[in-house]
Amino acid sequence: MTLITSSLDGMKIAILVTDGFEQIELTAPRQALDAAGAHTQIVSPSEGSVRGWNHHDPAKAFDVDVPLKDAKPDDFDALLLPGGVVNPDALRIDEQAIAFVRAFVESGKPVAAICHGPWTLIEAGGVQGRKLTSWPSLRTDLQNAGAVWSDKDVVVDRNLVTSRKPDDLPAFNREMTKVFELAYEAALH
Numbered sequence: 001m002t003l004i005t006s007s008l009d010g011m012k013i014a015i016l017v018t019d020g021f022e023q024i025e026l027t028a029p030r031q032a033l034d035a036a037g038a039h040t041q042i043v044s045p046s047e048g049s050v051r052g053w054n055h056h057d058p059a060k061a062f063d064v065d066v067p068l069k070d071a072k073p074d075d076f077d078a079l080l081l082p083g084g085v086v087n088p089d090a091l092r093i094d095e096q097a098i099a100f101v102r103a104f105v106e107s108g109k110p111v112a113a114i115c116h117g118p119w120t121l122i123e124a125g126g127v128q129g130r131k132l133t134s135w136p137s138l139r140t141d142l143q144n145a146g147a148v149w150s151d152k153d154v155v156v157d158r159n160l161v162t163s164r165k166p167d168d169l170p171a172f173n174r175e176m177t178k179v180f181e182l183a184y185e186a187a188l189h
Contacts, residue, residue, distance in 0.1 A: 008177070009037035011184045014076040016043050016100060016120070020086025023052030023059040024166045025114050029080055032173035038180070040080070041065035045094050053084055068096050073103035077187065078180045083115020083135060092123040101126065110159040110183040112176040118142060118162060131155055132162040159183055
């Protein structure tokens with residue numbers, strides 16, 4: 001694995017998930033962000049722990065750092081939305097989760113979403129007129145919500161970074177780290 005160097009020291013990043021996220025879509029970006037100096041925290045409507053999945057099989061459980069009911073978007077500098085099917089499908093009908101994501105969208109803070117993660121962005125009003133990608137089955141949902149969808153490994157539209165699937169993680173992690181770094185440097189100055 002290539003070490004990504006950046007100046008994310010002190011940056012606080014929320015990783016919003018509930019049970020059913022694709023495990024590698026949380027662990028690989030989290031590892032890249034932590035290696036770059038960021039402080040990542042799992043935020044979830046679930047308290048205690050959340051369980052990831054490896055495709056169709058249950059995987060590891062991860063401790064929730066901040067219960068969603070106690071999470072304040074102002075305490076974070078950026079947001080990561082891992083995919084999987086069950087996770088974003090549950091989050092997009094959770095009013096607190098949508099309000100949390102909407103706060104990042106409205107404030108202009110950077111957001112990175114992979115696979116099915118953009119489903120939550122649709123509900124939060126974060127895709128209208130934006131260029132992005134996702135797991136192919138979300139294409140119509142995103143286009144109906146006003147997004148410009150393309151089938152690329154990673155798409156960057158200002159402060160929004162999106163990717164399609166676990167195979168895209170190297171490109172996703174690279175571009176997410178760059179976008180988060182630029183936003184963090186701008187916020188510090």
